[in-house]
Amino acid sequence: MTETHLPTSNWRRAYALRLWISDLLVLVWVAYGTQIAWFGAGEAQIAMRDDSRITDISYWVFSGALVVFWMWSLSFIDSRSYRVIGTGNTEYVRIIDASFRLFGLIAILAFLLRVDLARGYLLISLPVGILVLTLERWLWRQWLNAQRSMGRYAARVLLVGSETSVAQIARELQRNTSAGYQVVGACVPSGKVASTVPDTAIPVMGSVDAIERAMFATNADTIAVTSTDELPPSKVKQISWNLQAGRQHLVLAPSIVDIAGPRLHTRPVAGLPLIHVETPRFSRGQLFLKRTLDVSASAVGVVLLSPIFAFLAMSIRLSSEGPVFFRQIRIGRSGREFTMLKFRSMVTNAEELLESLQRERHEQGIDSGNEVLFKMKNDPRVTPIGRIMRKYSLDELPQLFNVLGGSMSLVGPRPPLPQEVEQYATHVHRRFLVKPGITGLWQVSGRSTLSWEDTVRLDLSYVENWTMLGDLAILAKTAKAALAPGESAH
Structure with missing residues (x-):
């Protein structure tokens, strides 16, 4: 073998x-x-x-x-x-x-x-x-x-629950292959064998009463219960009792996603494994630590990167007409406006050309994949030096001055434009609980290729589960992502 x-x-x-x-x-x-x-x-x-x-x-x-x-x-x-x-x-x-x-x-x-x-x-x-x-x-x-x-070194998972919950958990597991869960089948109430779960390619192996046969057929070693609508407590216990100790595993996958870390606490009460989900809060100590990291790291960054600042400023000035810096109004913490700095990577009339580009792409039936943010590969408004800066996210460097000034953080949600905020659903405003960041989960998880739904999901996940270690991990991943070919978020 x-x-x-x-x-x-x-x-x-x-x-x-x-x-x-x-x-x-x-x-x-x-x-x-x-x-x-x-x-x-x-x-x-x-x-x-x-x-x-x-x-x-x-x-x-x-x-x-x-x-x-x-x-x-x-x-x-x-x-x-x-x-x-x-x-x-x-x-x-x-x-x-x-x-x-x-x-x-x-x-x-x-x-x-x-x-x-x-x-x-x-x-x-x-x-x-x-x-x-x-x-x-x-x-x-x-x-x-x-x-x-490549599908190796992963637990083979059989999902059990309603079709909606199975599809939701399956998408999350398939999105993150590093977690080590390979979905091989599902048991749903309808139990229509030879069909697939809606909106997925996961085969249905039978009803919730055919779990043992489904595990044998798929060679699954892990059962993930995604909902208990069709599974009373006695059935869940029976499933766990029938598993081979040490070789087969039972996982309870609640439908609440993007909540982890210190906000989750399991507490047994009267034989019930209650999961406590704390509301997100930011103590003065947490805010002080985050601000200390922002000021110290950005100050060091400005000093060390000053030769690059000078070289880029000279290149922008000599390659095209217009100012070195691009100033734009963005929305920050608590919904307050601030002026964000970037190295200018587009022609000076880029904002005037935006409406015509949007109209042209709409007439051609081109979908950007993001209904709120405008994204376009090979944007004609980008200058030659701007294309190089965007490839390595160098145009974002002046935002270190925003961090020093207190309007931004090193890590946080993407700073939106005012017209974008006008299209926000109510829950999306939770992004404003923290300062926007130069980088964030959106930056290291796909950048401009993300859909709007994924962008919001990552931003809210960061806001509700913030930790200092998480910030350090994102900063480390950003250095790697910046070296990979791709365009920075606008």
Whole structure:
């Protein structure tokens, strides 16, 4: 049997083993590398206090023990569990948590046992170990995501529920292949075998009473219950009881999407697993942290990028008539207007040409795929230097001054035009709970190829689930997205 067609439990064990081996190699390199860098290749002993009855220990032995206990800590906290690999920040958070707990315990024991450990050795090995472990796991994740994009190393999921809920969950899972769920079939109330779920290519394997047969036919290893309209609690329990422990899994997929992280809490009450969804709120501490990141990072960015600013300004001035900067009124936090800065990438009469372009495309029956935002490939209004700037999002750089001024943030929803806001549905105004951003989920998830529905979904997901780690992850992804060919959002 090839690795591509390994049963679920087998590929999970195989991937966990690969992580275990690579973690071991990384920690051996970190522990002994730090020791040699700090003490040299000679024999170094841990200094004991005079009244200590413990025999002196060589740092060669201590480094080996550190590797063993570090590996144990990573296993104890389930950092290699299939539940955290492939997507989200939980895997990295667990690595950091386990590492700090281990080194904290070492410091406490050293104090209680009156052992003089070299502080430099510990202070170097901890951050270096976390950094290299995280990089190693990130590299494995890229490999895993590539495999999952080809349908490998993923749980084979059978969706159970109403046709509407099945279609909704299926679209979300198919949108994010890195999550590791490959939908192979569905059981719906109608149970029309040989048909497909409306608006999807998912085959219907039978009714909700044919789950066992459907799992066998599709070789599914995971059941995802998308709604309980046709499934009383006793039926859900029966499904879970019939699953093979450790090899088959049951997932309850509520129809609330784009809500995650700290807003979700599961609390058992009288035998009922109640899911608490907190309303989004932004404390003064959160706002202070976000503003601190904005000011410090944008200030550093302006200083480091000043040569690029000067080069682009000169290129714009020499290549076409008009000002270097393009100023435009946008809508910011709480619906307030502000002037957004960009390097001018279009001809000076671009706004005057917009209406005629929209009318021409409408007459030709061309649909942009976004009913609110105007998007056009090979826009004739874009200058040659502007096309290069847009390809790498360089035209957005002056917005660092907007961030310093407080009208924008580094990360946030896309800043809309006033005429766009006039077309907003009521719920879309929730975007204004935070400052608009230079980049955001919309920027790293498709940019100008997104539909309006997807743009709103990503913006509201960001607003309602904001975290500092999420901002840092988006900033990291933005650097990668900016280097990929494509046009920036207008």
